[in-house]
Amino acid sequence: MKDYKIEINLTTKRKTKPQFDRLEFGKHFTDHMFIMDYTEGKGWHDPRIVPYQPITLDPAAMIFHYGQTVFEGLKAYLTKDEEILLFRPEQNMKRLNRSNARLCIPQIDEELALYALKQLIAIDRDWIPSLEGTSLYIRPFIIATEPYLGVASSKSYQFMIILSPVGAYYKEGMNPVKIAVESQYVRAVAGGTGNAKTAGNYAASLKAQEEASKTGYSQVLWLDGKENTYIEEVGSMNIFFKINGEVITPALNGSILEGVTRNSVIQLLRHWNITVVERKISIHEIHQAYNEGLLEEAFGTGTAAVISPIGEFFWKNEKLVINNGETGPLSKKLYDSLTGIQNGTQPDPFGWVVRV
Amino acid sequence: MKDYKIEINLTTKRKTKPQFDRLEFGKHFTDHMFIMDYTEGKGWHDPRIVPYQPITLDPAAMIFHYGQTVFEGLKAYLTKDEEILLFRPEQNMKRLNRSNARLCIPQIDEELALYALKQLIAIDRDWIPSLEGTSLYIRPFIIATEPYLGVASSKSYQFMIILSPVGAYYKEGMNPVKIAVESQYVRAVAGGTGNAKTAGNYAASLKAQEEASKTGYSQVLWLDGKENTYIEEVGSMNIFFKINGEVITPALNGSILEGVTRNSVIQLLRHWNITVVERKISIHEIHQAYNEGLLEEAFGTGTAAVISPIGEFFWKNEKLVINNGETGPLSKKLYDSLTGIQNGTQPDPFGWVVRV
Structure with a gap:
């Protein structure tokens, strides 16, 4: 240097x-x-x-x-x-x-x-x-x-x-959050600034957040701005789903922020030989997986929380309760591994950690 | 008061x-x-x-x-x-x-x-x-x-x-501007903040503006964020078209700013018994009207310029030259009437002017 x-x-x-x-x-x-x-x-x-x-x-x-x-x-x-x-x-x-x-x-x-x-x-x-x-x-x-x-x-x-x-972030152990699926407001759209970390994206998110809070939901699940169907982010985090043993996260499409934690989670999962797929995923697919009993876990990823397990989605007057509203084993393992690497208590096989 | x-x-x-x-x-x-x-x-x-x-x-x-x-x-x-x-x-x-x-x-x-x-x-x-x-x-x-x-x-x-x-704004008489139709970047989408006058909308517009400038176009024409088809605004102005004697402006849809000049132009046109319609209008419809020789005028409306005549659209490698690239009579009449009311040299039939 x-x-x-x-x-x-x-x-x-x-x-x-x-x-x-x-x-x-x-x-x-x-x-x-x-x-x-x-x-x-x-x-x-x-x-x-x-x-x-x-x-x-x-x-x-x-x-x-x-x-x-x-x-x-x-x-x-x-x-x-x-x-x-x-x-x-x-x-x-x-x-x-x-x-x-x-x-x-x-x-x-x-x-x-x-x-x-x-x-x-x-x-x-x-x-x-x-x-x-x-x-x-x-x-x-x-x-x-x-x-x-x-x-x-x-x-x-x-x-x-x-x-x-x-x-x-978790003072009394990991607490899964309850998420309202947002159907009126949009955070970002392809061609906009959604994949840049810039103020306007956050300003645009406040109103939906405020309305969700009023009904007891701590964050919103953002759907895409074009069809109001495909999942983008949760609050100001990226999102992952575990469905029937496979992990799925929305593919980067121009309106989703490319999270460093998102990328690290993908690498960790692959390191553990767990299948992880980046692709378009609709709220309907989540709903169907839930109905079939295949929606095993959901969690947000971001710098503040690292891993934020999701205990419930509220969508069209229906509550989709995931893993009995408790933190799933994969969410927990990812949290422990990532924070362990970050604070130096676990080995760092990827060379992610930089000493000051 | x-x-x-x-x-x-x-x-x-x-x-x-x-x-x-x-x-x-x-x-x-x-x-x-x-x-x-x-x-x-x-x-x-x-x-x-x-x-x-x-x-x-x-x-x-x-x-x-x-x-x-x-x-x-x-x-x-x-x-x-x-x-x-x-x-x-x-x-x-x-x-x-x-x-x-x-x-x-x-x-x-x-x-x-x-x-x-x-x-x-x-x-x-x-x-x-x-x-x-x-x-x-x-x-x-x-x-x-x-x-x-x-x-x-x-x-x-x-x-x-x-x-x-x-x-x-016009130091040497009204000069029609040349506009590039934007196909990559999006200013705003329904559910976002496009109808609010907030910083993020303007930050989002800079990149497209910069790229248009490089090719000699002074502003961009924004299409909708969902289908990239319907006309929204021009630069940071509302837009009007005169097609076959009728004036058309995009309807307020949640992503378009409700301009005070836009509203004043609509009222003036109605006062003059000129048909003015607020509706969805696609770039394809503009292209077709142009090919049929029916696209008579186009202009932006906003506080800074009041009326900004458009002399050319650039879309998909084609130049659509309007009214020979000159200011049309309706654009001129609207400019003269609005600025006349604003600066007190013309009567104010609508009671728009407020004395300090």
């Missing part, structure tokens, strides 16, 4: 840390952050680590009006030997650049970004919680900063990385 | 104004802005007019990550008698609240917003250019400000209004 020059300006006022045994997701942030600027004609410049601080922008900055922005999410884990582990971080930087391409944001130097990320984590390593299941959530993001109200690509951007210590 | 209490804090440093005969769109901003805050449990509070100033936000503020934001665009005109006119501003405030509902942002008091807007314009009235075709562009917008990385609705927001003097 090249020796990138990153200016470092350490804080003189360290913050009081939150209690690490009762952390909430995404509420607390560490002492420092990484920033790099982009100026047309000059490219990305002035990479620097500075005290965590507010962003000051002109009210006409394009991020506030036209949503030209991308982000990533990954985690760092502290091992019992006080080593810091990252899980496939190069995949997040690659995806960040794929998202950049879709959103007309200039490409970043992935190696520099990864180098900066490691530097930042090393500086704020006291903020990595060590209790089981806890981790340091990492949020790289890029925003359009030019003060201009024309609908066009911005001529200036900021790339930032902020860090947030997060608690265990 | 109620007497709303808006705190006013005038600037002590007035900016140098740009040259009003060479204004660009959305590049210059006036001396003041309006701000109002929303806090969960407290509602919207502290409406105030302050010197135009940067916004300072935590890097975790949700606007930077999940795009929960809405905006509006309208214009103020200065008449020869130095009166300030707004065009149907209550329609923009209504639409702002419709967009808010879709994006899970709390409703604003439309009357208060309109009152604040008028106060702000009165304070910055020196910034309204008076040359023919110039105006003061008004940008109300709301952003999610809570510093939280969970995917959920924000618990705090800021509503702002900024003002920008803008030059004549």
Whole structure:
């Protein structure tokens, strides 16, 4: 790796840390952050680590009006030997650049970004919680900063990385979630931005989420925008089904986010000689498998929860209860294996883990 | 109208104004802005007019990550008698609240917003250019400000209004634009956020726009996300066609923005006893009408251009040249009538104009 020059300006006022045994997701942030600027004609410049601080922008900055922005999410884990582990971080930087391409944001130097990320984590390593299941959530993001109200690509951007210590996702053991199948709202459609990690996809999802919550469902199952039939994602996670011994996940079709956890689950399953198929799968097929008693498990995959077992789908006034609403053995095994690799307590046959 | 209490804090440093005969769109901003805050449990509070100033936000503020934001665009005109006119501003405030509902942002008091807007314009009235075709562009917008990385609705927001003097859209007379029919990218789909005025729709449009520009086309014609067949919008405008004497515009279907100019054009045409139909219309129907010599005119409608005549469509390697690439008589008449009503030089039979 090249020796990138990153200016470092350490804080003189360290913050009081939150209690690490009762952390909430995404509420607390560490002492420092990484920033790099982009100026047309000059490219990305002035990479620097500075005290965590507010962003000051002109009210006409394009991020506030036209949503030209991308982000990533990954985690760092502290091992019992006080080593810091990252899980496939190069995949997040690659995806960040794929998202950049879709959103007309200039490409970043992935190696520099990864180098900066490691530097930042090393500086704020006291903020990595060590209790089981806890981790340091990492949020790289890029925003359009030019003060201009024309609908066009911005001529200036900021790339930032902020860090947030997060608690265990499952505080009282894995709890399967109840999911409402969404029939009115659509998250994304082929040709849109669904396969980019960009703000608008999440903004579009809030309304359905809010309505599902009112009826006691914690997330929605998104169907495709064209035929309202084929399964896309669950909440902000990818989804897998185990039907009659075979694992099926929706094929990447342009509107589904290419999850790093999704890809890791596919590789793990193949490593275990379990058949896993990426293909179109309709809600009708799920319903039929359920009726025939063949729907064995369903689970979401994502950075926050890693594996999120699904206990029930609600579709057209019918409750499809999966595995008696309990966590299935495959979901559990995947969770244990992935988190074990991530936190260094299990071997890493794929070379996924990167030491800081 | 109620007497709303808006705190006013005038600037002590007035900016140098740009040259009003060479204004660009959305590049210059006036001396003041309006701000109002929303806090969960407290509602919207502290409406105030302050010197135009940067916004300072935590890097975790949700606007930077999940795009929960809405905006509006309208214009103020200065008449020869130095009166300030707004065009149907209550329609923009209504639409702002419709967009808010879709994006899970709390409703604003439309009357208060309109009152604040008028106060702000009165304070910055020196910034309204008076040359023919110039105006003061008004940008109300709301952003999610809570510093939280969970995917959920924000618990705090800021509503702002900024003002920008803008030059004549057509500096050398109306120039018809050349439009590429977009077959790969999609702006929005039914069930998505296409009928809300929100950042993500514009972010999604940049890539297609960029690729069209490379081949010499200034905008794209958006087809529907389901079948890639039915016409939706052109660039960030609504679209109308005149075919064999009849005017047709795509019906509002959930993915098309309900433009104030679109609605005004429909009302004007009916007032003139010209048949205007809102219905689904496919690109194939346009192609057929063109081949039969029945496609007389096409034009976009929006706040910025008011009427934007279309001189050519590029579709499947074929150029469809409309009215010899020149502005058609109906486009011209609509432009003259609408801008005449807006700037007070023509009668206002619909009561559209509001005096500040």
